Amino acid sequence: MEPLAEEWPRMRPGQILFTYYHLAASRELTEAVAATGASCLAYETLEVGRTLPLLTPMSEVAGRMSIQAGAKYLERAHGGSGILLGGVPGVKRARVLVLGGGVVGTNAARMACGLGADVTIMDLDLDRLRYLDEVMPRNCRTVYSTPLAIREHLAHADLVVGAVLIPGAAAPKLVRREDLSILKPGSVIVDVAVDQGGCVETCRPTTHSDPVFEVDGVLHYCVANMPGAVPRTSTMALTNATLSWTLQLARLGLKDALEQSQPLVTAANAIAGKITHKAVAEAFDMEYVAPAVALASL
Numbered sequence: 552m553e554p555l556a557e558e559w560p561r562m563r564p565g566q567i568l569f570t571y572y573h574l575a576a577s578r579e580l581t582e583a584v585a586a587t588g589a590s591c592l593a594y595e596t597l598e599v600g601r602t603l604p605l606l607t608p609m610s611e612v613a614g615r616m617s618i619q620a621g622a623k624y625l626e627r628a629h630g631g632s633g634i635l636l637g638g639v640p641g642v643k644r645a646r647v648l649v650l651g652g653g654v655v656g657t658n659a660a661r662m663a664c665g666l667g668a669d670v671t672i673m674d675l676d677l678d679r680l681r682y683l684d685e686v687m688p689r690n691c692r693t694v695y696s697t698p699l700a701i702r703e704h705l706a707h708a709d710l711v712v713g714a715v716l717i718p719g720a721a722a723p724k725l726v727r728r729e730d731l732s733i734l735k736p737g738s739v740i741v742d743v744a745v746d747q748g749g750c751v752e753t754c755r756p757t758t759h760s761d762p763v764f765e766v767d768g769v770l771h772y773c774v775a776n777m778p779g780a781v782p783r784t785s786t787m788a789l790t791n792a793t794l795s796w797t798l799q800l801a802r803l804g805l806k807d808a809l810e811q812s813q814p815l816v817t818a819a820n821a822i823a824g825k826i827t828h829k830a831v832a833e834a835f836d837m838e839y840v841a842p843a844v845a846l847a848s849l
Contacts, residue, residue, distance in 0.1 A: 552570070552571060552776050552779065553570070553571050553572045553573055553577075553580060553746075554568065554570070554572070554580070554584075554616065556583075559583045559584075559587065561587075562584070562587035562589040563587060563588065563589060564587070564588035564589065564823065564824070565588075565589075565590075565778045566587075566589040566590065567589070567592065567800060567805050568589055568590070568592070569594070569793075569796070569797060569800060569818075570590045570593070570594060571593065571594050571595055571609075571703070571746075572584070572591060572593040572595070572820055573593075573595060573746045573747055574593070574719075574820055574821075574828070574834075575719060575720050575721045575747060575748065575807045575830055575834040575835075576721060576745075576746060576747050576748040578686075578834075578835045581821075581826070581831060581834075581835055581837070582835075584820070584821050585824050585825070585826060585837075586624030586824065587824070588714060589821070589823075589824075590656060590805055590819070590821065590822045590823060590825040591820050591821040591822075592800070592815065592818040592819055592820065593719070593818055593820045593828075594606060594793065594818070595718070596718050596817055596818055596820060596828060597796070597814050597815065597817055597818035597831075598718065598721040598814060598817040599814050601604050603654075603716075603718060603787075603790055605792050605793055605796070605818075606654075606716075607654050607792065608660070608788035608789050608791070608792050609763055609778045609785065609788070609789060610653070610654035610655045610716075610739075610743075611654060611655075611658050611788070612778040612781060612784060612788065613655055613658075613743045613777040613778055614654065614655040614656065614657065614658025614659040614662070614712075614714065614743065615658050615659070615661075615662045615742040615745070616712075616777045616778070616780065616781070617655070617659045617712045617714070617743050617763040617772075617777070618636070618659055618662040618663045618666065618712070619662075619670075619738050620649070620741050620762070620772050620774075620777070621636075621647070621712065621741045621772070622635075622636045622666065622710075624739045624763055624770050624772055625645065625696060625709060625710060625730075625737075625739050627737075629763075629770075630736060630737070630763070630765065630770050630798040631737050631738075631739055631770060632709060632736065632738060633737065634709050636663065636666045636667065636668040636710070637667025637668060638667065639723070639738055642730045643669075644667055644668050644669050644690075645668050645669065645710060646668065646669045646670075646671070646707050646708050646709050646710075647659075647660075647668045647669065647670045647671070647708065647709065647710045647711075647712065648665040648671050648673070648705065648707075648708040648710070648711045648712070649663070649670065649671065649672040649711075649712045649714055650672065650673055650696070650701065650711065650712065650713050650714055650715055650725055650726075651672075651673070651713070651714035651715040651716065651744075651750075651848055652672050652673070652674030652676065652679045652683055652693070652714075652752060653674075653679075653714065653715075653716055655712075655714035655716070655743050655744075656672055656674070656712070656714035657672075657683065657687075658671050659712045659714055659743075660672045660683075660687060660691050661687065661688075663691075663828060664687065664688040664690050664691050665688075667690070668690070668757070669690060669708075670690055670691040670692070671689075671691070671692050671693075671694055671704055671708075672687070672691060672692075672693055672694070673693075673694045673695070673696040673700065673701065673704070674693070674695070674696055675695070675696050677695065680693040680694075680695065683729075691696075695742050696725075698725075701725055701726065701730075702727075702730060702733060705726070705730055705733045705734055706733045707733065708734065708735075709738055709739070710738070710739050710740075710741070711726070711734070711738070711739070711740045711741070711751075712724070712740075712741050712742075712743065713726070713740065713741065713742035713743055713744045713745075713749065713750040713751050713754070714743050714744065714750075715744050715750040716744065716747065717747075717830070718830065719820070719828050719829075719830035719831055720747070720830035720831075720833070720834060721748040721834050722744040722747040722748050722749055722750040722751060724749075724751070724752045725751070726740070726750065726751040726752060726753075727752045728752050728753050728766075728767075731766060731767040731768075731769050732767060734768075734769050736768040736769075736770050737768065737769075737770070738770070739766075739769070739771075739772065740768045740769060740770070740771050740772065741756075741772045741773075742754040742771065742772070742773045743777065744775040745757075745774070745775050746775045746776070749773065751773075753766045753767075753769075753771060754771060754773045754774040755771075755773060756773055756774075757771075757772070757773045757774050757775070758774060758775075759774055759776075759779065759780055762774050771811050796814075796815065796818075799812065799815070800815070801824050805822075805846075805849070806846050806849060808843060809846060810846075816842050819842045819845075822840075822842060822845035822846060822849070823845055823848055823849055825838075825840040825844075825845040826838065826839055826840065827839070827840055827841065827842045827845050
């Protein structure tokens with residue numbers, strides 16, 4: 552969970568904050584972080600090779616929860632169309648469309664397949680699609696993502712899961728407001744990308760106490776901190792991933808840690824009030840300062 556507004560006044564120069572930020576989704580938070588002069592390292596942009604090891608545990612949780620939430624809100628009592636994901640003998644199963652084949656999308660598709668749904672997962676990476684085609688169950692098909700293909704599959708979907716991620720940057724809008732007319736009444740959208748601005752144009756952040764809203768007959772579930780509903784699982788999973796990096800920062804201090812660890816450099820979103828992640832700076836047309844340059848000013 553990113554720093555809350557009431558916590559911003561407690562942030563100060565010389566302080567290291569190592570947590571989730573999702574800055575590209577919030578100009579207000581980005582400007583507040585810069586104004587504090589604190590050094591902010593983001594779990595979600597720390598890269599090792601092509602992986603995001605500190606985002607992965609929460610992506611696994613959120614991906615799996617997206618299907619639980621979608622199944623719940625497809626129930627008539629919760630405003631959905633009244634369809635069971637897996638169907639029963641003699642009655643067709645629900646169709647689930649997953650936008651994005653990364654960690655969130657893979658976990659969502661696997662959970663939906665396990666419940667017996669008819670699943671389609673879309674991505675732009677052909678190598679990833681080949682991999683998913685090999686490892687996913689037979690009730691999951693892979694489709695190359697294009698605007699036309701998305702619209703074609705929206706027409707048949709009962710549940711749509713937004714699982715798109717561009718590290719550090721705002722999520723692209725893959726489903727526009729006018730596309731909602733393609734969906735069947737009572738369909739459900741679960742936009743897991745909401746913490747990066749959402750990949751559905753009509754998405755806005757919601758809370759666990761008030762998780763859904765309706766637009767044009769389509770239910771939107773857009774809880775920005777889905778793993779918060781299962782804090783025991785989430786805390787253990789996240790601590791397993793973050794502890795070694797936290798100890799490294801504590802042992803070496805910010806400057807030495809960033810000089811010795813390229814992954815920690817990728818986590819640096821702001822140093823001493825300067826924005827040090829290109830995607831964040833570009834999202835709001837702010838000045839980007841290379842981490843090494845920002846460190847030299849400490």
